[in-house]
Amino acid sequence: MEETFIPLSVPNLKGNELKYVTKAVETEWVSTGGPYVDEFERAVADYVHAKGAVSCQNGTSGLHTALLVAGVMPGDVVLVPALTFIAAVNPVSYIGARPVFMDCDDSLGMDPAKVERFCAEECETVNGRLIEKVSGKQVKALLVVHVFGNMADMERLMQLAGMYGLLVIEDATEAIGTYYKEGIYAGKHAGTIGDLGVYSFNGNKIITTGGGGMIVSDDEAYLKHAKHLTTQAKSDELYYTHDEIGYNYRMTNLQAALGLAQLEQLEAFITIKNDNYERYRQDIAEISGFRLLPFREGTRSNRWFYALYCEEDGLDRDHVIRGLSRHRVQSRPIWGLVCDQKPYLDARRYRIERAVDYWRHVVNLPCSTSLTAEEVCQVVGLLRELNVSE
Ligand SMILES: *Cc1c(COP(=O)(O)O)cnc(C)c1O
Numbered sequence: 001m002e003e004t005f006i007p008l009s010v011p012n013l014k015g016n017e018l019k020y021v022t023k024a025v026e027t028e029w030v031s032t033g034g035p036y037v038d039e040f041e042r043a044v045a046d047y048v049h050a051k052g053a054v055s056c057q058n059g060t061s062g063l064h065t066a067l068l069v070a071g072v073m074p075g076d077v078v079l080v081p082a083l084t085f086i087a088a089v090n091p092v093s094y095i096g097a098r099p100v101f102m103d104c105d106d107s108l109g110m111d112p113a114k115v116e117r118f119c120a121e122e123c124e125t126v127n128g129r130l131i132e133k134v135s136g137k138q139v140k141a142l143l144v145v146h147v148f149g150n151m152a153d154m155e156r157l158m159q160l161a162g163m164y165g166l167l168v169i170e171d172a173t174e175a176i177g178t179y180y181k182e183g184i185y186a187g188k189h190a191g192t193i194g195d196l197g198v199y200s201f202n203g204n205k206i207i208t209t210g211g212g213g214m215i216v217s218d219d220e221a222y223l224k225h226a227k228h229l230t231t232q233a234k235s236d237e238l239y240y241t242h243d244e245i246g247y248n249y250r251m252t253n254l255q256a257a258l259g260l261a262q263l264e265q266l267e268a269f270i271t272i273k274n275d276n277y278e279r280y281r282q283d284i285a286e287i288s289g290f291r292l293l294p295f296r297e298g299t300r301s302n303r304w305f306y307a308l309y310c311e312e313d314g315l316d317r318d319h320v321i322r323g324l325s326r327h328r329v330q331s332r333p334i335w336g337l338v339c340d341q342k343p344y345l346d347a348r349r350y351r352i353e354r355a356v357d358y359w360r361h362v363v364n365l366p367c368s369t370s371l372t373a374e375e376v377c378q379v380v381g382l383l384r385e386l387n388v389s390e
Contacts, residue, residue: 006379008330009204009305012369013258015265020257032231034253040260041214044199047263048176048189050216054226055251055259059173059200061230062213064091065249066196067141069225070167072097076140077132079118079166081110082337083355084145088171089338092143100132100139101339101349107296108307108358109152110144112160118350119164130164134348141167146175146190148364149206149304151296154193155183161194168194173213175199176206177270177302191216196226201255206269206304206369207262209255266302269369273303276376280306280365283380287387289314293362307334308363308383315386317363323386329379334362 024030037055045053056062072078074096080089082101092099102118105111123130123139130139142161144152161168172178172191176199179189191197196219201212215226228235233246251259281292289311295301308331310317317333324331337359339349366379 003328005328006330006366006371006375007368008332008364008366010368010370011203011208012265012269013261016261017258020261021254024253024257029253031252032250034256036253036256036260037251040251040256040263043260043263044176044214045216047266048192048197048216049187050189050192050197051218051220052216052223054215054223054230055256056213056215056230056249057251058202058211059171059198059213060087060091061247061249062198062200062215063088063143063169063171063173064094065226065229065247066169066198066215067091067095067097067143068229069222070141070169070195072140072167075137077135077137078141078143079110079115079139080143080338081145081147081355082339082349082352083108083335083358084147084171084338085335086338086341088143088145088173089344093343097140098135098137099143099344099347101337101344101347101352103350103352104147104355104358105153106354107150107152108147108293109150110142110157111354112153112156114351115142115157115160119160122350123164125164128165130166139164139166141169142194143169143171144194145171145173146178148307149175149178149295149302151175151178151180151190151299151301153296154180154185158193170194170197172197173200173202174205174304175302177266178299180299182298192218195219196222201259201262206273206302207259207266209251209259209262212251212255212259270302272369272371273367276367276371276373277303277306279373279376280380283377284308284383287380287384289387290383304367306365306367308365309358310361310363312361317361320363320383320386324379324382327382329366329382331363331365334359334364
């Protein structure tokens with residue numbers, strides 16, 4: 001029997017997508033004007049209980065804009081995670097600010113213990129500003145990523161940000177739909193806890209607009225400035241007056257049409273992600289040498305990506321990826337550390353330890369919202385066989 005291909009993470013467009021996109025085409029509102037853009041911004045802001053939202057071309061441009069409106073300046077230091085997608089870090093470089101790489105904790109998010117130690121031992125407070133001792137430069141912000149939809153330790157990170165006067169930008173590109181159920185942030189969504197948050201609607205994310213992003217905040221001034229910057233900083237519509245250097249980062253009505261239809265299905269998608277995660281977890285728990293990484297307790301996670309941890313004494317991750325691939329199952333290793341990539345080899349890295357371990361041992365398993373229970377079974381069956389045949 002021909003084995004069917006099981007992809008890692010693909011779009012699922014079986015709702016009102018065609019209907020809304022058709023309407024956008026029929027009304028000829030296909031570019032950055034049109035009713036869907038405003039509607040989608042409002043819908044996302046309401047969904048995550050943020051004061052407002054500003055749409056943009058993708059998550060990367062959203063992060064760039066968020067850093068700009070937060071006031072990160074050339075030369076500033078921004079603490080960033082080592083274990084993430086490089087798109088989270090590049091916007092820091094676009095601005096001419098300098099990333100300092102931090103380790104992760106067991107949630108794969110930024111480790112607050114190391115952030116605390118860095119601030120206490122490697123920095124000093126001068127006139128209310130946190131200054132990195134070796135460079136004399138101000139540490140301006142934390143860029144926190146909610147890896148695979150798992151909430152970073154926002155309780156402790158926000159506490160540290162408060163203590164040291166740091167801005168917090170949340171890269172929630174993978175985490176729309178993730179929120180705290182308990183604790184001081186109960187009811188708060190990933191992306192709405194720091195000063196600004198950013199979502200992505202790239203094709204592999206839990207909901208997609210083909211490509212797209214959204215900045216959210218509770219601060220009206222940030223939102224207003226973000227909208228201004230993403231629309232070429234035009235301060236007069238008629239006379240084309242520009243008061244600073246802006247960007248063409250706006251989302252189109254076509255993208256927003258897709259986005260609205262996708263958002264209608266987000267809760268249903270999360271239910272599917274959750275069910276499939278539980279299936280994987282239970283079955284994988286019975287195979288020695290593997291375990292599925294958990295999501296933070298006290299949160300409702302969107303469970304965007306599933307992370308298989310290959311134990312040190314078991315099969316190595318490349319063997320697992322090749323073994324699955326032979327049976328037409330797509331998987332991939334977690335990202336290589338950003339500080340090990342060519343553009344960042346000279347950047348400062350602070351006690352990166354756990355991130356190296358996760359980088360060596362984690363494989364992402366198929367997690368599309370169209371993935372069936374039978375397919376989960378098939379993937380687990382292959383993992384079991386791989387294990388026995390060794
Ligand atoms: C997807 C992603 C981005 C970038 O989003 P795009 O929409 O692809 O530009 C940034 N950071 C992380 C962690 C991501 O997963």
